Amino acid sequence: MLYQTLALATAASPKHIVFFLIDDYGFGDASYKNAMYDGKTAAPPTPTIDALAMSGVRLESYYVNKLCSPTRTALLSGRYAYTIGQDDGVIINGQNVDMPLNLRTIGDHFQRGGWNTSAYGKWDAGMTAWGSTPSCRGFDHYRGFYSAASDYFKHTVGPGFDYHTDERGASKAGDPSAVGVYTTEAVTSAVQGWITGQIAARPEAKTFAYVAHEAVHGPMEVPERYIGDTCRALVGDSHGTRLIYCGMVRAVDESVANITATYEKLGILNDTLFVLSADNGGIPADGGSNYPLRGNKATAFEGGVRGLGFVSGAGLAPSVRGTVSHEIMHVTDWLPTLAGGAAGLTVDASGRPCPTCNRSVAPLDGVDQWAMLSMGAPSARTEVLLDLQTTACIHAAGVPCDVPGSGAIRVGKWKLMHGHSGVWDAPLSSPSGKSSGCTARSGFANAKSFPFPVPANESNPWCPFGWTPPPRADGKYELPIPAPDIGCTPGVLPCAMPVTAGYLAGHTMLFDVEADMFEEHDVAAANPDVVAKLLARLQVFNSSHCGGSRCEPDDAGGPKGKPAGPTVSGLPLWLPWRGDPAPAMCDTDRTPPPTPPTPPAPGPGPKAALHSSTESSTGLVKAAVGLTLQGGGWCWDGAWTGGGVPPMTVRLSVDGTATASVLANVTRSGLPAKTGAPNPEHGFALLESGSWVDTLGSAGKHRLDLDVFLSPSPTEKTQTTPLKGSPLCFQDGDKVSC
Numbered sequence: 001m002l003y004q005t006l007a008l009a010t011a012a013s014p015k016h017i018v019f020f021l022i023d024d025y026g027f028g029d030a031s032y033k034n035a036m037y038d039g040k041t042a043a044p045p046t047p048t049i050d051a052l053a054m055s056g057v058r059l060e061s062y063y064v065n066k067l068c069s070p071t072r073t074a075l076l077s078g079r080y081a082y083t084i085g086q087d088d089g090v091i092i093n094g095q096n097v098d099m100p101l102n103l104r105t106i107g108d109h110f111q112r113g114g115w116n117t118s119a120y121g122k123w124d125a126g127m128t129a130w131g132s133t134p135s136c137r138g139f140d141h142y143r144g145f146y147s148a149a150s151d152y153f154k155h156t157v158g159p160g161f162d163y164h165t166d167e168r169g170a171s172k173a174g175d176p177s178a179v180g181v182y183t184t185e186a187v188t189s190a191v192q193g194w195i196t197g198q199i200a201a202r203p204e205a206k207t208f209a210y211v212a213h214e215a216v217h218g219p220m221e222v223p224e225r226y227i228g229d230t231c232r233a234l235v236g237d238s239h240g241t242r243l244i245y246c247g248m249v250r251a252v253d254e255s256v257a258n259i260t261a262t263y264e265k266l267g268i269l270n271d272t273l274f275v276l277s278a279d280n281g282g283i284p285a286d287g288g289s290n291y292p293l294r295g296n297k298a299t300a301f302e303g304g305v306r307g308l309g310f311v312s313g314a315g316l317a318p319s320v321r322g323t324v325s326h327e328i329m330h331v332t333d334w335l336p337t338l339a340g341g342a343a344g345l346t347v348d349a350s351g352r353p354c355p356t357c358n359r360s361v362a363p364l365d366g367v368d369q370w371a372m373l374s375m376g377a378p379s380a381r382t383e384v385l386l387d388l389q390t391t392a393c394i395h396a397a398g399v400p401c402d403v404p405g406s407g408a409i410r411v412g413k414w415k416l417m418h419g420h421s422g423v424w425d426a427p428l429s430s431p432s433g434k435s436s437g438c439t440a441r442s443g444f445a446n447a448k449s450f451p452f453p454v455p456a457n458e459s460n461p462w463c464p465f466g467w468t469p470p471p472r473a474d475g476k477y478e479l480p481i482p483a484p485d486i487g488c489t490p491g492v493l494p495c496a497m498p499v500t501a502g503y504l505a506g507h508t509m510l511f512d513v514e515a516d517m518f519e520e521h522d523v524a525a526a527n528p529d530v531v532a533k534l535l536a537r538l539q540v541f542n543s544s545h546c547g548g549s550r551c552e553p554d555d556a557g558g559p560k561g562k563p564a565g566p567t568v569s570g571l572p573l574w575l576p577w578r579g580d581p582a583p584a585m586c587d588t589d590r591t592p593p594p595t596p597p598t599p600p601a602p603g604p605g606p607k608a609a610l611h612s613s614t615e616s617s618t619g620l621v622k623a624a625v626g627l628t629l630q631g632g633g634w635c636w637d638g639a640w641t642g643g644g645v646p647p648m649t650v651r652l653s654v655d656g657t658a659t660a661s662v663l664a665n666v667t668r669s670g671l672p673a674k675t676g677a678p679n680p681e682h683g684f685a686l687l688e689s690g691s692w693v694d695t696l697g698s699a700g701k702h703r704l705d706l707d708v709f710l711s712p713s714p715t716e717k718t719q720t721t722p723l724k725g726s727p728l729c730f731q732d733g734d735k736v737s738c
Contacts, residue, residue, distance in 0.1 A: 107138025160563025341370020
């Protein structure tokens with residue numbers, strides 16, 4: 001049904017976009033992939049994902065980063081992770097690292113273009129200040145957790161609770177309604193409720209939903225019903241980790257099915273473009289499979305950075321539906337491709353104001369690939385940077401290391417890997433001086449975290465630098481295929497390699513990934529000219545690296561954050577700990593503001609701490625006849641007694657003539673009005689109906705003013721404060737310098 005419906009969709013530009021990001025999703029772990037490549041080791045059944053992929057464009061030379069935070073920040077910002085201090089690791093709970101606050105995200109671009117935006121699930125792009133969190137980075141609505149991994153039922157991260165429902169510019173400081181609800185299902189219902197509300201409130205609205213599932217990342221947890229007989233028939237009970245993983249994949253597929261069904265019920269399915277992407281390769285030790293690709297998450301082999309991905313639905317020409325693209329694409333390309341190409345918005349790479357940002361705005365690395373996706377044009381890029389780190393050697397001190405750090409780049413058919421090939425910790429672990437590169441299982445999942453038992457010493461002979469087939473239906477693993485110079489003995493666990501092996505000590509490899517996408521043949525020795533050329537390109541990128549191991553963006557020094565403040569289920573909340581403590585401010589300044597004066601008793605009269613913003617103001621909009629005058633934004637008086645807000649009226653004037661006024665008492669996301677105090681959102685939307693030209697007499701250059709009055713109606717006897725950004729001047733509907 002879904003496949004047939006999408007096949008009938010027109011190639012008109014999408015009015016709605018849903019971006020599914022699946023965490024640690026193995027390259028081979030959708031059933032359509034099994035049919036494309038291996039055909040022998042069955043993948044978890046994914047009928048809905050398969051239907052979307054087979055009716056769209058399957059991306060088979062699509063690259064992501066090898067770890068979670070680097071991919072997410074690259075996707076959100078359109079920048080290579082190495083340019084913004086994100087390529088050397090993952091942002092974990094309480095760490096003083098953020099995606100730079102001077103960057104406009106993909107959400108910012110859609111929001112500025114008039115689209116309604118939302119984000120869900122795993123954020124993992126920084127949380128040190130409120131300005132770092134999703135509702136302050138371009139998303140009107142957010143429901144999920146800020147950190148890198150969370151308990152799927154309790155929603156705990158370390159000692160604290162981390163699940164939130166935030167609206168633009170404000171936080172509800174925790175979401176106790178999520179307790180006991182499986183994260184994948186909580187995300188699904190949140191997306192369904194949001195899009196239903198958006199279309200009910202404004203059927204013509206355009207929407208962008210960023211659905212970042214925590215699944216299939218550990219901890220390995222899933223309700224038993226997703227495993228059932230289906231996964232047991234594929235995997236067998238003797239390999240509990242892969243069994244749980246299979247159930248987690250099925251839960252994601254059900255989520256995609258339920259969300260697409262809601263879009264269909266609302267009558268907007270044929271206007272919707274769906275994107276699905278992994279954030280990095282899977283981890284065989286956690287049940288994932290990248291087979292037949294080499295390597296896995298945290299390595300720069302194809303199994304770590306060649307992502308499962310596709311686009312499907314609105315905007316695609318009939319000629320490209322149901323096709324496979326081998327054109328090169330990178331995760332940074334989504335921002336200009338979706339916001340610029342698909343939505344037709346202006347992509348502003350200049351950045352946003354940030355008084356405390358120490359470094360200049362990194363240039364946009366992503367390129368617009370909409371012609372490639374929608375019409376089958378050649379890729380707009382022939383080169384893609386896959387990895388660039390400055391970490392030290394990963395093995396024990398004192399052991400020779402040729403290259404401290406690592407880099408990988410693809411140019412055309414050639415892929416160069418230089419330095420150590422992954423971030424795996426490989427300590428000296430035996431008297432023989434060898435380092436364990438493949439390890440036996442040791443109770444990763446346990447009965448306390450999930451009701452389905454996992455054998456404490458389940459043997460999973462994976463190796464991060466080789467090829468690891470998933471277990472067969474009879475519950476047995478095929479033996480891993482070791483890389484040529486690892487020196488593992490097949491069938492012997494744990495396998496070990498000398499600490500001086502190239503995979504640890506650093507060396508240079510070259511692969512022709514068009515003819516050898518499985519990276520079985522290192523051809524560096526036979527192609528010294530190609531190696532020299534690609535090393536030179538890698539050095540060009542390296543010369544602009546921000547410098548240092550885990551080069552921190554901006555001024556994120558100081559103590560780590562820790563759970564504090566209100567509690568949920570008896571646990572303190574993970575919340576931002578820098579900058580303005582009022583989440584309504586969406587600050588980009590990490591310096592706490594001065595302590596406000598003691599507020600006066602409630603009553604009439606002016607107050608001293610009025611905050612206002614016109615960041616969503618659209619000014620004069622060209623209509624069918626003449627020009628329509630409108631404005632929007634928000635205002636809030638933090639000094640009012642008890643933290644409440646007084647009645648506020650916003651008046652709109654053109655050339656000094658008042659034309660419209662409205663009580664500011666609606667939520668900023670456009671949802672139904674709220675009344676009474678406290679109301680920290682205080683959004684407003686002004687519209688002067690009819691023809692503006694007829695009302696004011698002429699087109700041309702005019703000044704727009706928005707003023708706030710601390711009363712239920714405008715009056716000269718109450719305080720008036722121009723909103724930030726006013727006055728604004730317009731020339732025939734286009735903003736000009738005053």
